[in-house]
Structure formats: structure tokens, C-alpha cells
Amino acid sequence: MFFGYMFVDLMSPLQSMIEAQRGWTPDVFGMYGSSEFILNVFGFLILAGIILDKMGVRFTGQLSASLMFIGACLKYYAVSDSFAGSGIETWLGSWWTSFPASAKLASLGFMIFGCGMEMAGITVSKAIAKWFEGKEMALAMGLEMAIARVGVFAIFSISPWLADMAPATVVRPVAFCTVLLLIGLLTFVIFSFMDRKLDKQLGLDSRGGGGSEEEFKVSDLKYILSSKVFWIIAFLCVLYYSAIFPFQRFATNMLESNLGVSAQTAADIFRWFPMGAAAITPFLGRYLDHKGKGATMLILGAILMIVCHLTFAFVLPEFPSKPVAYGSIVLLGISFSLVPAALWPSVPKIVETRYLGSAYSLIFWIQNIGLCLFPMLFGFALKYFNAGRTEGMPYDYTRPMLIFVACGVLAMLLGLWLKAEDRKKKYGLELPNIKK
Numbered sequence: 001m002f003f004g005y006m007f008v009d010l011m012s013p014l015q016s017m018i019e020a021q022r023g024w025t026p027d028v029f030g031m032y033g034s035s036e037f038i039l040n041v042f043g044f045l046i047l048a049g050i051i052l053d054k055m056g057v058r059f060t061g062q063l064s065a066s067l068m069f070i071g072a073c074l075k076y077y078a079v080s081d082s083f084a085g086s087g088i089e090t091w092l093g094s095w096w097t098s099f100p101a102s103a104k105l106a107s108l109g110f111m112i113f114g115c116g117m118e119m120a121g122i123t124v125s126k127a128i129a130k131w132f133e134g135k136e137m138a139l140a141m142g143l144e145m146a147i148a149r150v151g152v153f154a155i156f157s158i159s160p161w162l163a164d165m166a167p168a169t170v171v172r173p174v175a176f177c178t179v180l181l182l183i184g185l186l187t188f189v190i191f192s193f194m195d196r197k198l199d200k201q202l203g204l205d206s207r208g209g210g211g212s213e214e215e216f217k218v219s220d221l222k223y224i225l226s227s228k229v230f231w232i233i234a235f236l237c238v239l240y241y242s243a244i245f246p247f248q249r250f251a252t253n254m255l256e257s258n259l260g261v262s263a264q265t266a267a268d269i270f271r272w273f274p275m276g277a278a279a280i281t282p283f284l285g286r287y288l289d290h291k292g293k294g295a296t297m298l299i300l301g302a303i304l305m306i307v308c309h310l311t312f313a314f315v316l317p318e319f320p321s322k323p324v325a326y327g328s329i330v331l332l333g334i335s336f337s338l339v340p341a342a343l344w345p346s347v348p349k350i351v352e353t354r355y356l357g358s359a360y361s362l363i364f365w366i367q368n369i370g371l372c373l374f375p376m377l378f379g380f381a382l383k384y385f386n387a388g389r390t391e392g393m394p395y396d397y398t399r400p401m402l403i404f405v406a407c408g409v410l411a412m413l414l415g416l417w418l419k420a421e422d423r424k425k426k427y428g429l430e431l432p433n434i435k436k
């Protein structure tokens with residue numbers, strides 16, 4: 001997860017450089033960002049959930065880590081100097097000419113990587129639910145997400161530094177993260193040995209099944225799809241995350257434009273966002289394990305996000321102050337701890353373990369539709385509202401940012417609805433995870 005999250009965001013602080021070196025304008029950059037989710041949206045994630053529930057966490061984890069590595073290799077080739085001037089580049093550049101050949105191939109690589117990354121995400125959640133059921137599950141999930149966030153922090157620091165080494169190039173950070181993904185694949189193989197040992201101790205079969213619970217059947221999906229609370233969580237998830245991850249891709253440039261600072265300085269400010277989240281998420285997970293209040297945390301997280309995006313939209317352009325930027329970034333980090341810490345451990349409370357993988361995959365699937373559409377939507381809005389901008393001028397982010405504010409408002413309303421449903425139907429979303 002650490003290396004995966006690094007790979008996802010390695011281009012985020014390099015928007016200006018990739019525009020200068022490979023001609024990726026904001027709309028191209030937005031579409032490239034969306035490509036991570038395209039195959040998932042067209043059904044791969046549903047299949048991933050079924051594979052996970054049928055084949056178990058070890059097989060699915062190794063498959064997903066391999067896909068991540070293959071996709072990364074393709075993306076490395078796309079931005080490398082050996083691709084520039086090759087026959088493939090000439091052919092890819094001969095159609096849809098507004099989208100550079102390197103962006104086309106990099107997007108294909110990112111699509112394959114994205115299949116592996118999302119499949120790994122649901123696999124890890126199911127593995128944690130299996131290892132920590134009735135114990136410190138939210139703390140374990142919180143720590144996993146904290147490690148992922150440290151990965152984002154690390155890449156926001158390392159990527160511009162690697163890229164800026166003479167001769168400045170975007171290729172170096174991609175190569176670096178590709179090697180890390182190979183190491184990630186090897187660590188999952190090691191985990192698989194440990195998981196096999198756990199199954200032996202628990203008397204489970206080779207896929208981690210065969211305990212007291214029934215085996216998963218594809219027809220079980222109907223139980224998930226007919227649950228109102230599942231849909232509330234899924235829509236809350238898509239709205240919340242659509243205002244976080246797509247924003248993360250543009251945040252460096254937003255700060256660059258609003259504060260009038262360099263890409264490196266903007267990335268230095270923004271990298272504290274995932275760090276704030278990394279520091280707080282495990283504590284909130286622990287709080288949830290012992291005290292509960294999951295639905296309340298979701299509402300609070302959405303409110304904080306609205307405040308932050310309103311600040312980025314209206315306050316920063318008027319008062320380009322670094323303390324205001326840092327303050328909002330830290331608040332957004334707290335929001336990004338509250339929601340994930342409460343959201344993911346809530347899912348095992350509303351569905352049975354045998355179809356937990358499918359429930360996570362369906363939520364990821366719906367979330368991926370948002371993650372796929374929002375960078376494009378935001379990229380187009382940015383281009384539209386900056387029609388008169390000339391090369392080198394800062395971008396005006398005010399009106400495009402309202403897209404993210406709207407997502408936050410809707411997520412907050414869904415959080416309130418979820419809390420009301422929980423009070424009525426007693427899912428236990430406000431209760432602690434640890435069973436005494």
C-alpha cells in the first residue's frame with residue numbers, strides 16, 4: 001500500500017514539468033489521472049471482488065501486486081526517452097492528436113496499475129478484517145491507511161527532488177517507484193506465507209474459507225445491493241473521496257497559482273496534508289475500536305472538508321498567506337482521518353464476512369466512477385474558467401473548487417441520513433468494535 005500510494009501520486013507535484021517536457025496540458029493531465037480508474041469502472045472491480053471472495057486474499061493479493069508492477073513498467077516506458085521518437089510513439093501520435101502519445105501509453109499503464117491497486121485495496125481490507133475481527137480492526141485499518149498516507153507524503157517530497165536533479169526529467173521518479181512496486185510484490189509474497197500459517201492455526205482451507213461461515217456465491221450480491229445502508233455508505237464514499245483524491249492531483253498547482261510560489265514550495269506545503277492524516281488516523285481508529293461514534297465521525301469529516309475547500313476557493317486567492325494554506329491543509333488532513341477511519345471499518349458491520357470482499361469491491365467500484373469522472377470534470381472546468389490565460393500565468397481555481405464544495409455538502413447530508421438509519425435499525429455504527 002505504501003509503494004502503491006507513492007506510485008499513484010508521483011506525477012501530482014510534476015504537473016508543470018510534464019506540461020513543459022511532454023505537452024500534457026491540464027485537461028490531458030486530468031484525463032491521465034482518471035485513467036487509473038477506467039478499467040475498474042468498466043467492471044474489473046466487480047470481478048476483483050468475486051475473485052477475492054472465491055480465491056481468498058493470498059491469490060488475489062499476489063495477482064493485484066503483479067498487475068501494479070506490469071502497469072508501472074508500461075508507464076515508465078511511455079515517459080522514457082526511448083519511447084520518444086519510436087514507431088509506437090509515431091503511431092500513437094497519429095490519432096487524437098490533442099492527447100500526446102506519451103500520455104496515451106502512460107494512461108494505459110496507469111489503467112492496468114489501477115486495476116491492481118484497487119484490487120489490492122479491497123484485498124488488504126478483507127485481510128485486515130480476517131486478522132482483526134472482534135479485535136483492534138479500526139486501529140489496524142487506520143495504521144494501514146496511515147502507512148499509505150506516509151507514502152503520499154514521501155512522494156510529494158521525493159518526486160520533485162528526483163525530477164529536478166540535472167538533467168531535470170519526469171522519468172526518474174517513475175523509474176524509482178516502479179522498482180518500489182517490485183519490492184511491494186515481494187512483501188506480499190512474504191505476507192502470504194504468514195496468512196497460510198494463520199489459516200492452519202484457524203483450521204481454514206487454502207482460500208481462507210471453510211470456517212463456520214457459508215461459502216460465497218455470486219447470487220449473494222443481491223443481499224448487498226438490496227441494502228439501503230450499503231448504498232448510503234457507497235454514495236457517501238464516492239462523494240467524499242471525489243473531493244479528496246482528484247483535488248490532491250491539482251492541489252500543488254492550486255497552491256502554486258493562489259500563493260504565487262514555485263511547484264516545489266507548493267508541493268512542500270501540500271505534502272503535510274497526508275502527513276496530518278497519517279498522524280491522526282490510527283488514533284481515531286483506536287477511538288472507534290474502544291468508544292465507537294463512527295457515523296458522527298463521518299459527518300464531522302465532511303463538514304471540515306467543506307470549510308477547507310471554501311477556504312481554497314475564496315480565502316486563499318484574496319489573502320495568499322502561507323499560514324492560512326498550512327492551516328487549511330492540516331484541517332483537511334484531520335477530515336481525511338475522520339472519514340476513512342470510520343468508513344472502512346463500518347462495512348463489516350453491515351455485511352457478512354463471506355461477501356465482504358464483494359461489498360468492498362462494489363463500494364470501490366462506485367467510488368472509482370467518481371474518481372474517474374472528477375479529475376476530468378475538474379480539468380475541463382479549470383480550462384473553461386481560464387480560457388483567457390496565457391502561458392506562465394497562474395490558474396484561477398475559485399469556481400472549479402466549488403465542485404469539491406458541493407461534494408462535501410452532499411457527503412455531509414448522507415452522513416446525517418446514515419446516522420438516522422443506524423439509530424433506527426441498530427447496525428452498531430456508533431458502537432465500539434472491540435467485543436468485551
Ligand SMILES: C[C@H](N)C(=O)N[C@@H](CCCCN)C(=O)O
Pocket residue numbers: 118120121122124125144145148241340344364367
Ligand atoms: C482509492 C481507494 N479505492 C480507496 O478508497 N482508498 C482508501 C483506503 C481503503 C482501504 C484500503 N485497504 C483510502 O482512504 O486511501
